[in-house]
Amino acid sequence: MSSSLEKNMLILRSSDGEEFIVPEVVAVMSKAIKNMVEDECASNTIPVPNVDANILAMVIEFCKKHDESEAEAASDLKTFDSEFVNRGQEALYDLITAANFRDVKELLDALCQNVAEMIKGKSVHHIRIQFLGYQLFEILTSNFIWNIWCDRDFD
Amino acid sequence: MDLASDKHIKKIKCKLDDDEPRNGMESLQPDIALDIFSRLPITSLLQFSSVNRSWQMLQYDPNLASLHFSRTAKNNPCLIFHCDYPIRNQLFFVELSDEMDNEIVRRIQTPFCDTMPEFNVIASCNGLLCLSDSLYSDPLYIYNPFTRKHRELPKSRQFDDQEVVFGFGFHPVTNEYKRASEALVCGRLHWLAQLRICRGTRIHRDVAIVSFDLADEQFREVPRPECGNLIMANYQLTVLGGCLSAVACHLYDRYEIWVMEEYSVKESWLKKYNIKDCIRQFMKPEFQRPYGIWKNVLNQRIARVLCIFENGNILMEYRGGVLVSHNPNSGTYKKLMFEGMPDLFQTVVHVGSLNWIGKPIHSSTN
Incomplete structure (x- = not known):
């Protein structure tokens, strides 16, 4: 060949x-x-x-x-x-x-x-579900933890 | 945001049923993830650090800070609005997309506002702002408005009757930030200086460009463009496309923009733009006489040149905070309005970055 x-x-x-x-x-x-x-x-x-x-x-x-x-x-x-x-x-x-x-x-x-x-411009939750394939359970726990640690939103 | 909507829950249920690979983006190599992140606007980058721990850790990667800066510096800048009205000084920002529609102005927190309620923005360099107390010049702060890191600098006044002029820049070779307000090119800060030359009995006034080298801390004179004899009030130095540029204002409403394409070479000064009917209609009537933060910035001029956008349009700011985008090809002007824009402000052109002074980034673009 x-x-x-x-x-x-x-x-x-x-x-x-x-x-x-x-x-x-x-x-x-x-x-x-x-x-x-x-x-x-x-x-x-x-x-x-x-x-x-x-x-x-x-x-x-x-x-x-x-x-x-x-x-x-x-x-x-x-x-x-x-x-x-x-x-x-x-x-x-x-x-x-x-x-x-x-x-x-x-x-x-x-x-x-x-x-x-x-x-770009997507919400954190959207990223977790759409791009990282998070499950509902993970979303709830991670939200709980990360909402305590992170206050990244701008006014 | 309403995320517990039915749609989302349904999607998640489907995922559980399918048992498909769950990793998605996380299956990518770390250097690829870093590459993708470096292409995001600074606000997305910071917001995504709360996605999970590995995304959060990425934020501290010095490679991400420098790659992100080198990419962002080539795009349209981020504009920071400094307001000293009505009472407290405030900072706002807007990120500009290519289309420049639907931009929203948001407020930036100022963690130092208790010690320094009224401040001047001296300059923006490599994603950092240098701010000083507007009454006493001290304290001085270096501030990254996005990561909110800030640091107070050592006292600048040694004598009570001393007048201090500030500039702020970063030297790429020595990797040091120095505060020495004016245009930063080739590791040197540039000012305009008034010259008085005595010719016989007549005193002749002229303007010179003086540079201060941040590495060897020497002052030098830089050749100026051949744009006629102007008084200092009608001159503005700025940086356009990485080159030292001089904006000369003739008869209040005709602007010439000269660009020094090869640094310190007199012959390379080129008159690139001629803005003819620089319209007074954009100027706020109450700003016929400048006041507040505007007093020292413009002198006699009614507008200043801020930057050139990716599409070649020139961004100008009129007294009191009116932003106008000028298309030099068609000769048209467009007033820029963003949602949530404050009434009176002064604009600082800024690059949104993760940068901080401990680990300076190497910028190849400036």
Whole structure:
């Protein structure tokens, strides 16, 4: 298979065994992969552990767009980014973990900004329930304790 | 806030039934959490410290303070309103979003108000305010208006008849704060000084820019822009985009903004903006003659330049506390009104930060 592979293409294998053929310029947007390629310790197939096919496909989509649109208007890319990161929490956290682990700086930046926008201006209770998955019991006890210690509200 | 609403309870019940992973954001790596937190406005950051213990501990992370400052300093600033009316001095603040709508002005507590009921705001630097007693100059306080940390500084007056002028700044190399009110660029504070030059029998008046280096504590003269001979009352020094800038007011309502793009290089002074019909309509009629906190700030001028917003608009403040956003491209003016805005105030441009004097942050933006 690798012999039939075009030049400057790499195969990325997700944790669940699915393979993706990706141009090298796109793959090396991950600094971790870039290091592997530069050190020549990578064969044509690069395993991407801890990242499943679903998430890997998303990361590749993001990198491809950013690679293609270097010449494109920055505003177009911004629109793409904001649409790209607009996902459910589960996918977001998986993507963040993948971007962090694989060291894809642009993606990590866009994702962190998105989470910040999501939690900005929310109430503490909202954060506990929506973003930390607190249970009712925890909410009640933590409220009791933290309301004693914290008087952070501004007048 | 009504949080025990039915909707929430239903959601929680569903969660119990699903038995799905409960961690959510907590599953993220600590450095990622720190990155996300550094993108929040200071009020959210402080509010979220009551979410749980690990979020509270984040607040004390010096890396968060410096990362947060470096990000926030690039955004629109936070405006602090100082009121000396009607009786007690008070501080208010507003955080500006990109759209500048629905902003609400909130009060800042002043934990030192018993010892210092009337104060001047000397300056804001790296998220800290320097305040002094408006009658006696002492005591002096360093105050972070968001974390509410404050510290009284050593006495500044040694002699009874001494007049003390204050400035406040931070030197990035020595990591020290010094109080030496004026523009801070490149670790130096800048003042305007009146010169009297005798030419024969005539006394010629001129204005010079003098700097005080916070590291070696030396005074130096800085080249001034070629904006004609002006008396000091018509001049204002400020910092725009990290550069020392001079606002020259001609004939009361024509403003030129000069920016020194390369520090201490005379040729780099550039006339960047020319604000022509600086309208008097924004000025409050009772402020034809300035009083109170306004007495010393503007002298003859009717307005001063505060900062440049992210979108390129210039924020100006008219006597008595009227904020106007000026679009230099279209030449239009818009009066800024926020909910809960006090009547009479003076504005301080500030960066909301977790910073404190024990562990100074390194700002790369200024």
